[in-house]
Amino acid sequence: MTEAEKTSRRKQCILNAVSEALEEYDYSHLTVEDIAARAGVGKSTIYRWWKHKSDLVLDAFKEQTAPVFELDFQQSLAFNFNQQLLKLSQALNHPVGRALLVVMAEHREAAGEFFKQYLLPRREQMRKLIQVAIERHEIIAEYPFELMLDTLYGPIHYQIIFFNRIPDQTYIEHLVSLVMQPILVQNSP
Structure with missing residues (x-):
């Protein structure tokens, strides 16, 4: 086994240990x-790769969700929004996801890095999907899509943090329908 393979295996064991620990207790009790x-x-070994336990949680979340949030460019924008929001709800309901919310609230620097490394690339993918939807004439072109x-x-x-409620498929479908209503082509003048 090469040194790179050993390093990769150790990192994976560490991230798995983070997930296991968070299954048993919350972020405040998590220790290196x-x-x-x-x-x-x-x-x-842990401190060689991560400065703080918050970095471990961020990487554990990225590891768990990387394959989950792929977009399907063959499907409609509404379909993708529904799928993405449902998957996000499920990911944030997982103990690692809940710990991530705590990290984001308590560690501004870690939140900024997470936004830059994880959320921005996904948002860029969503912008590409919006462009495809415009080209397919699913939605109008002039709209504040970032908003x-x-x-x-x-x-x-909001539902998870303040109400401790995981949005279900019905909630998400209503949300997507409501937010997309003004941009659907049939609604344009």
Whole structure:
């Protein structure tokens, strides 16, 4: 096994240990010592790659959700929004997702890095999908789409953070329908 493979395997064990620990208790009780023990590595190994436990949570979330949020450019914009928001709700309901929300609230620097490394590339993909929908004449071209994206994703976080409620498929379908109503081509003058 090459050194790169060993490093990759150790990192995966550490991120798996983060997920396991968060299944048992919340972020405030998460310790690097416990993660190291679960992963079978020393604390120094963890600190070689991550500065803080918040960085571990961010990477664990990225690891768990990377394959989940792929867009389907063959499907409609509404279909993709429904799928993305449902998957987001499920991901944020997972213990790692809930820990991520705490990290974002408590660590501005980590939140900024997460936005830059994780959310911006996904938002860029969504912009491409919006462009495809415009070209297909599904939606009108002139609209504040950045605001529309905020309007779609904001309520998911709001429901989870303030009401401790996971939006279900019906909620999400109503949200998407409501937000998309002004941009559908049949509604344009």
